[in-house]
Amino acid sequence: xxxxxxxxxxxxxxxxxxxxxxxxxxxxxxxxxxxxxxxxxxxxxxxxxxxxxxxxxxxxxxxxxxxxxxxxxxxxxxxxxxxxxxxxxxxxxxxxxxxxxxxxxxxxxxxxxxxxxxxxxxxxxxxxxxxxxxxxxxxxxxxxxxxxxxxxxxxxxxxxxxxxxxxxxxxxxxxxxxxxxxxxxxxxxxxxxxxxxxxxxxxxxxxxxxxxxxxxxxxxxxxxxxxxxxxxxxxxxxxxxxxxxxxxxxxxxxxxxxxxxxxxxxxxxxxxxxxxxxxxxxxxxxxxxxxxxxxxxxxxxxxxxxxxxxxxxxxxxxxxxxxxxxxxxxxxxxxxxxxxxxxxxxxxxxxxxxxxxxxxxxxxxxxxxxxxxxxxxxxxxxxxxxxxxxxxxxxxxxxxxxxxxxxxxxxxxxxxxxxxxxxxxxxxxxxxxxxxxxxxxxxxxxxxxxxxxxxxxxxxxxxxxxxxxxxxxxxxxxxxxxxxxxxxxxxxxxxxxxxxxxxxxxxxxxxxxxxxxxxxxxxxxxxxxxxxxxxxxxxxxxx
Amino acid sequence: xxxxxxxxxxxxxxxxxxxxxxxxxxxxxxxxxxxxxxxxxxxxxxxxxxxxxxxxxxxxxxxxxxxxxxxxxxxxxxxxxxxxxxxxxxxxxxxxxxxxxxxxxxxxxxxxxxxxxxxxxxxxxxxxxxxxxxxxxxxxxxxxxxxxxxxxxxxxxxxxxxxxxxxxxxxxxxxxxxxxxxxxxxxxxxxxxxxxxxxxxxxxxxxxxxxxxxxxxxxxxxxxxxxxxxxxxxxxxxxxxxxxxxxxxxxxxxxxxxxxxxxxxxxxxxxxxxxxxxxxxxxxxxxxxxxxxxxxxxxxxxxxxxxxxxxxxxxxxxxxxxxxxxxxxxxxxxxxxxxxxxxxxxxxxxxxxxxx
Numbered sequence: 001x002x003x004x005x006x007x008x009x010x011x012x013x014x015x016x017x018x019x020x021x022x023x024x025x026x027x028x029x030x031x032x033x034x035x036x037x038x039x040x041x042x043x044x045x046x047x048x049x050x051x052x053x054x055x056x057x058x059x060x061x062x063x064x065x066x067x068x069x070x071x072x073x074x075x076x077x078x079x080x081x082x083x084x085x086x087x088x089x090x091x092x093x094x095x096x097x098x099x100x101x102x103x104x105x106x107x108x109x110x111x112x113x114x115x116x117x118x119x120x121x122x123x124x125x126x127x128x129x130x131x132x133x134x135x136x137x138x139x140x141x142x143x144x145x146x147x148x149x150x151x152x153x154x155x156x157x158x159x160x161x162x163x164x165x166x167x168x169x170x171x172x173x174x175x176x177x178x179x180x181x182x183x184x185x186x187x188x189x190x191x192x193x194x195x196x197x198x199x200x201x202x203x204x205x206x207x208x209x210x211x212x213x214x215x216x217x218x219x220x221x222x223x224x225x226x227x228x229x230x231x232x233x234x235x236x237x238x239x240x241x242x243x244x245x246x247x248x249x250x251x252x253x254x255x256x257x258x259x260x261x262x263x264x265x266x267x268x269x270x271x272x273x274x275x276x277x278x279x280x281x282x283x284x285x286x287x288x289x290x291x292x293x294x295x296x297x298x299x300x301x302x303x304x305x306x307x308x309x310x311x312x313x314x315x316x317x318x319x320x321x322x323x324x325x326x327x328x329x330x331x332x333x334x335x336x337x338x339x340x341x342x343x344x345x346x347x348x349x350x351x352x353x354x355x356x357x358x359x360x361x362x363x364x365x366x367x368x369x370x371x372x373x374x375x376x377x378x379x380x381x382x383x384x385x386x387x388x389x390x391x392x393x394x395x396x397x398x399x400x401x402x403x404x405x406x407x408x409x410x411x412x413x414x415x416x417x418x419x420x421x422x423x424x425x426x427x428x429x430x431x432x433x434x435x436x437x438x439x440x441x442x443x444x445x446x447x448x449x450x451x452x453x454x455x456x457x458x459x460x461x462x463x464x465x466x467x468x469x470x471x472x473x474x475x476x477x478x479x480x481x482x483x484x485x486x487x488x489x490x491x492x493x494x495x496x497x498x499x500x501x502x503x504x505x506x507x508x509x510x511x512x513x514x515x516x517x518x519x520x521x522x523x524x525x526x527x528x529x530x531x532x533x534x535x536x537x538x539x540x541x542x543x
Numbered sequence: 544x545x546x547x548x549x550x551x552x553x554x555x556x557x558x559x560x561x562x563x564x565x566x567x568x569x570x571x572x573x574x575x576x577x578x579x580x581x582x583x584x585x586x587x588x589x590x591x592x593x594x595x596x597x598x599x600x601x602x603x604x605x606x607x608x609x610x611x612x613x614x615x616x617x618x619x620x621x622x623x624x625x626x627x628x629x630x631x632x633x634x635x636x637x638x639x640x641x642x643x644x645x646x647x648x649x650x651x652x653x654x655x656x657x658x659x660x661x662x663x664x665x666x667x668x669x670x671x672x673x674x675x676x677x678x679x680x681x682x683x684x685x686x687x688x689x690x691x692x693x694x695x696x697x698x699x700x701x702x703x704x705x706x707x708x709x710x711x712x713x714x715x716x717x718x719x720x721x722x723x724x725x726x727x728x729x730x731x732x733x734x735x736x737x738x739x740x741x742x743x744x745x746x747x748x749x750x751x752x753x754x755x756x757x758x759x760x761x762x763x764x765x766x767x768x769x770x771x772x773x774x775x776x777x778x779x780x781x782x783x784x785x786x787x788x789x790x791x792x793x794x795x796x797x798x799x800x801x802x803x804x805x806x807x808x809x810x811x812x813x814x815x816x817x818x819x820x821x822x823x824x825x826x827x828x829x830x831x832x833x834x835x836x837x838x839x840x841x842x843x844x845x846x847x848x849x850x851x852x853x854x855x856x857x858x859x860x861x862x863x864x865x866x867x868x869x870x871x872x873x874x875x876x877x878x879x880x881x882x883x884x885x886x887x888x889x890x891x892x893x894x895x896x897x898x899x
Contacts, residue, residue, distance in 0.1 A: 174599055175636035177623040179650030180699060189649075193640050 015355040016364065022348050023370040026426050029385025030250060030373065036240075037247035044241045052228060056245075059142075060211070060224050066146030067153065067210045068203055074150065075157025076192075076199055078299065083165030084191065086281035087289040093296040094162070095538040100303035101155040102530035104487045105148070106215025106507060107523040111307045112148045113139055113219060114314070114516030145220045151303040152216075153209055157202035159537075164198035165191060183282065197263040204260040211252055212378035214490040215504070219511050225249050226490065229380040233494065243388060246381040253376040308527060314520030327506065327522060334486050334502040337417070341424035342432075342481035346474060348425055349432035353440045354462075368433070375430035379423075379490035386423050387495065390414055420495045427491060428484045432477045439473020440466075476536060483533045487526055548611040550575045550735045551596070551703055556605035556615075558588075558595060558759075565591045567759040568605070573752065578729055579737045580750035582770075584782065588759040589739045593705050596737065597630055598623035610702045626703075629696035633708040635688045637680040643667075643691045644676045650699040666694040669728060686717045693725065697734065704729070706738040710745055722748045743783055747771075755779045773811060777891045780823045785852065787863040791822040791890070799890065802859035803829075803883040804837050811889045823889035826852060829865035835880030839863075841873050855881065 045053075081087070082094040116122050116139040126132050168191060176186040214226040225245055232241040284292055352371055356364050374382065394411040401407045413419055443466060451461050489504045496505070503522040510519035549572035558566040565588040573579045581589040594600045596607055598620060607615035609628065614621040629650070637646050647663050654662070667673045670690040680688055689709065696704055709725070710718045726749045729736050740746055746753050747767045754764045755778075763775035774780035781788065791801035793814040799806045801822055814820060842862070843854035846869065853865045853873070865881055873879050 171632055171634065171636040172638060174597075174623070175630065175632060175638070176649070178597060178628055178630040178701075178705075179695070180624045180653075182622070182624055190638060194638070196640070 015351065015358055016367075018351050019355040019364060019367045019371070022352060022429075023367040025422065026371050026374050026429065028389055029382055029426065030254075030377065032388050033243060033246045033250045033381060033385045036243040037251065041240055041244060044238070044244050048241065048244070052223065055223055056225055056228055059222060062142050063145060063149070063217070063222070063224060064207060064210055066142065067150050068207060070146060070150035071154040071157045071206045072199065072203060074154040074299065075202060076161045076195070078154070078296065079158045079161030079195075080165055080187075080191075081292050081296065083162040084168075084187075084282060085284055085292065087284040087292040089293050089296065093293075093300065096300045096304075097158055097296065098155045098534055098538055099300065099531070100152055101537075102534045103152055103304065103307055103527055104215065104489075104504075104530065105152045105209075105213055106219055106489060106504075106511070107311075107526060108152050108303075108307060109145075109148050109216035109219040110507070110511045110516050110519055110523070111310050112144065115310060116144070140220050140222070142222070145217060145222045148220070149210060149213060149216055153206045154299075154303075156205045156209070157199060160198040160202035161195050164195035168194055197266045200263040201260050201267075204256045204263070208253060208256050208376050211249060211256075212380075212490075214378070214380055214493075215508065218508070226378050226380040229384060230490065230494065233384065239384065239388065239391075242380075242384045246378075246384045249378050249381050250385075253378065253381075254373075257373060257376045308524075311520045311524045311527065314517040315524055318517035318520060327503065327525075330501050330503050330506050330522070331525065333500065334504070337420070337424075337492075337502060338482040338485040340417075341421050341428070341485040342478045344421055345425045345428055345432040345481050346436065346477050349429065349436040349477060350470075350474075352429075352433055353437040356437070357440055357445075368437075372430035372433050374426040374428070377427065379427060379488060380494065382423055382427055383491050383494035386419060386426070387414075390419055415495075415497050417497060417500075420492065420497075423491045423495050424485050424488065427488070428481050431480050431484055435473055435477035435480060436470070439470050439476075443469050479536065480533050483530050486529055547574065549573060549608075550577075550610055551579075551737065552608040553592075553596070554606050554608075556592070556595060556607060557603045558591060558600065559603060565759045566595065566602075569756075569759075569761045570605075571752075571754055571761060571764045573735060573737065575735055576730075576733045577735055577751045578726065578749055579752045579754065580746040581737065581739045581754045581756055582743060582746045582783075583741065583756035585741055587756040589741075589756045590707060592756070593707055593737065593739045596703075597628055597705055598626050627701050629699060629701035629704045631689075631692045631696050631704070631706040631709045633711060635680075635692040635712075637688055637692055637695070639680050642677050642679055643672065643683065646680070646691055647695045647698050650695060662698055666698050669697075669731075670694045671724075685713050686721060689713065689721060693728070697728075697732065702735065704734050704736040706736060708740055709738065710740070711742070718745070719748075725749065755782065757782070772887060772889075774823070774889060777821065780889060780891070784825060785864055786823045786825045787861075788821045788891075789824055789857070789859075789861045789863055790893070791820050793818040793820060793890070797888070799888055802857040802861050803863070803881070806883055806885050806888060808886045808888040811887060812892070814890060814892075819893040820890040821893060823891075824863045824883070824885070826864040826866040828883060828885045829855075829863060830882045830884050831865060831867040831871055832880050832882045835882045837881050837883070838878045839865075839881050841875050841877050841879060844873070844875060853879070855879070 078093075078097055082090055082097065114120055116137065118136060118139075120139075123137060126135065126137075172190055172194070173183070173186050176190045177183065181189060211224075212226065213224075214230065217224050218227050218230075225248060229242045229245045229249075232238050232245060348371075352368050356368050377385070390413050391411075394414050397412060447465060447469075448461065451457070451465050456464060486502075487504060489508060492502055492504055493508060496502075501509075503525055506522050507519045507526075510516075510522075552572040554570050556566050556569045557564070569592060571579075581592060583589045591600060595602055595615060596609075598614065601620050602615050602617060604617055606613055609626055612621075613619070614626050637643075638649065641649065644663055644667070647666050648659055651659055651662055664673075667676055670693055672687060672690050672694065675683060675687055675691075680691070683691065689712075693709075706725075710721060713721065722745050738746075738749060751766065752764065753767055753770045755762045755770060755775075757776075757778045762779045763770055765773075765775075770779065770783055774783060777788075780786055789801050789803065791799040791806075793810070793816055794800045794805070795816055797807055797810055799810075799820065799822055803824065806822070812820075837857075839855035839857050841853050842856050845852050849869060850866050851869045851872070853867060855863055855865055857863065871879075
């Protein structure tokens with residue numbers, strides 16, 4: 001019995017208690033949504049089945065498979081070119097290809113529609129061509145949504161498969177060649193199968209993001225579960241229907257988390273850590289080199305350069321009159337919200353990471369794992385999952401206060417910034433925890449022991465040793481988190497206090513009225529802010 | 544053709560990376576069934592030479608033939624997969640996503656299933672790995688990975704097997720056992736093999752022919768006995784074995800006067816009388832006798848079980864080593880009597896005399 005407790009490392013202390021609370025914060029929304037899966041409300045499901053369910057399932061299916069296919073082709077081919085080959089401009093493209101990550105999918109979406117729509121410049125120009133006068137391209141259609149989302153998400157697959165090809169080194173390919181395999185065959189038989197865990201993990205992330213996407217699909221008027229959840233709640237005021245729809249997504253998300261974890265644990269067996277020999281790139285010559293350079297240029301151009309130029313043009317056109325100060329309030333709020341959420345999440349991440357460091361027992365490791373699950377939850381689902389228990393809590397508190405003190409209070413937590421911050425924390429804990437924990441792990445435990453021998457312990461140890469060493473990691477975590485929060489759309493939209501607009505909300509409102517040009521300025525702000533973490537990421541990978 | 548064609552023939556191969564010449568006019572050849580070994584300190588160009596033979600590196604001059612076919616010239620390089628070679632890599636390079644069996648099958652995948660199966664079983668049996676057949680590389684120990692790597696390289700029955708520092712990742716005990724095993728396996732199959740190593744004990748226990756490389760130059764190509772007892776250069780003499788050099792002067796045919804007294808034997812170089820030389824003294828050439836004329840001071844000793852390796856200071860101030868039975872335990876600072884017994888006097892002209 002004693003041993004059992006030891007392995008679970010149950011030692012009541014403040015650290016562990018707060019870790020339990022944090023894990024609880026994540027577990028409750030997931031639990032609430034899961035619970036609604038097991039209490040299917042027949043009436044709602046009947047209604048959903050009659051009306052939207054088939055469309056939703058089909059749309060989600062086509063969108064997911066399309067995006068997976070596109071991002072796999074783009075990501076793996078680009079990752080292989082920049083990771084294993086050598087052609088003009090390779091080192092430039094290896095970071096430039098990550099830039100599209102800085103364009104939020106919903107910004108990309110309204111640029112796409114603005115440019116490609118019936119009245120947009122592309123189709124207008126096309127109609128002047130002989131033979132195309134009556135051609136109409138429906139831009140609000142499945143292929144275009146897929147293309148738009150793929151262009152912003154392919155960097156996940158690209159980055160992971162690139163690092164896979166880089167880590168393989170040359171030895172295994174050489175081994176395949178001494179066994180009678182031509183270079184191209186060696187790629188299919190050795191390099192690609194070995195990159196599978198990375199590719200799969202990248203695709204799992206892409207799928208999570210696709211399922212979670214709310215902004216882009218609503219701009220395209222493409223109904224998926226996330227938009228349906230939003231409509232159920234704010235259109236039909238049926239929180240139950242929203243919860244029922246959310247439960248479907250939660251199942252998907254948790255399956256993806258499992259897949260991701262499984263493949264990540266396999267990576268270490270598949271990288272040849274010992275072959276530190278220089279990477280032998282396949283040098284492309286002549287036409288092939290030209291094709292590679294063109295291919296990479298086109299992707300960077302279409303996925304980043306042109307969209308940003310278009311945003312710039314719109315900004316100049318619409319805001320020449322000095323529209324800039326109009327967004328001051330929203331920008332201020334956005335930054336405040338971002339900073340607040342980043343600080344909160346970072347503190348929580350330190351807490352978790354520290355609990356793990358103090359006693360890395362099974363229980364604490366489990367608490368950490370649960371606490372970061374929020375990354376897989378679509379914002380819409382999370383909003384529903386947080387709102388339900390908060391509403392319940394508010395109602396009970398209200399009744400309690402009334403019965404005891406005969407006080408008439410409104411809802412205490414609903415519609416406050418606190419709920420918003422909590423939701424952000426749950427959603428982005430993984431990003432914060434990842435950055436903080438890797439910094440924490442690089443502090444050798446023998447430092448603690450050395451400090452302990454000199455009488456420095458407890459709070460003093462944290463202040464004088466750990467925090468100074470963690471500073472860089474914390475800064476990275478804060479920036480990453482802030483940008484994530486600033487871009488976040490559905491959580492903000494669904495949990496904000498009434499009338500509390502941020503840049504993302506402004507974009508949602510303007511684009512739902514088709515005002516692409518006015519949405520360009522907040523869009524440009526967001527893209528600029530999002531470039532920061534991309535640059536950080538690139539610098540990190542170059543070390 | 545009357546004479547048997549050498550299986551591997553390397554002729555005047557030159558190779559440089561930028562200004563760094565890593566192979567300089569290297570020539571040697573190996574007959575079918577021979578096991579060769581390229582020995583040298585790290586950075587001497589031995590691995591590059593192996594990679595040239597494998598076809599991973601192009602050459603600047605010279606040519607390489609395998610089985611009578613020209614495979615490398617400055618203008619032509621037959622790709623590795625068309626050379627009929629097998630290779631065992633330093634870190635084994637087993638495919639991590641394939642099991643031991645699948646790794647071994649990899650090189651014979653175009654063969655019929657029945658043949659493939661039999662071959663894999665034979666190979667597993669040969670390297671003594673039958674029980675680990677379905678395991679993945681990360682589930683195998685270093686020695687087991689080594690065996691699978693050997694089986695994989697041998698399965699396609701290559702004309703020439705190349706081994707790049709194959710034992711360097713193993714601990715000493717396992718290394719000794721595996722070197723003998725690998726030699727037995729290669730001899731049983733009659734495979735021609737060329738191994739690269741920096742460890743002379745490995746080279747001695749595996750190879751029929753040893754090539755000693757220094758700074759991209761082949762110093763000597765010969766059997767273990769010759770490399771040890773008839774080193775072709777000062778570098779070979781000092782790199783191989785625990786020898787020491789003492790200065791001496793040739794006083795007559797087959798006579799050298801040195802700090803160890805007057806030595807008589809066969810001179811390795813035709814030297815005239817009065818010639819100043821460096822004389823190679825192997826530890827086993829220096830015998831211990833209490834009542835010997837020459838007395839030397841013990842400055843260092845290392846106990847090796849059956850014997851003790853003494854580092855001795857001669858009256859001339861020079862050092863040499865002596866391998867003495869460990870029953871004769873002397874302490875540091877003590878003077879002991881020594882008798883040099885050198886039949887082959889390995890001498891090299893003194894550096895000062897070479898230059899003018």
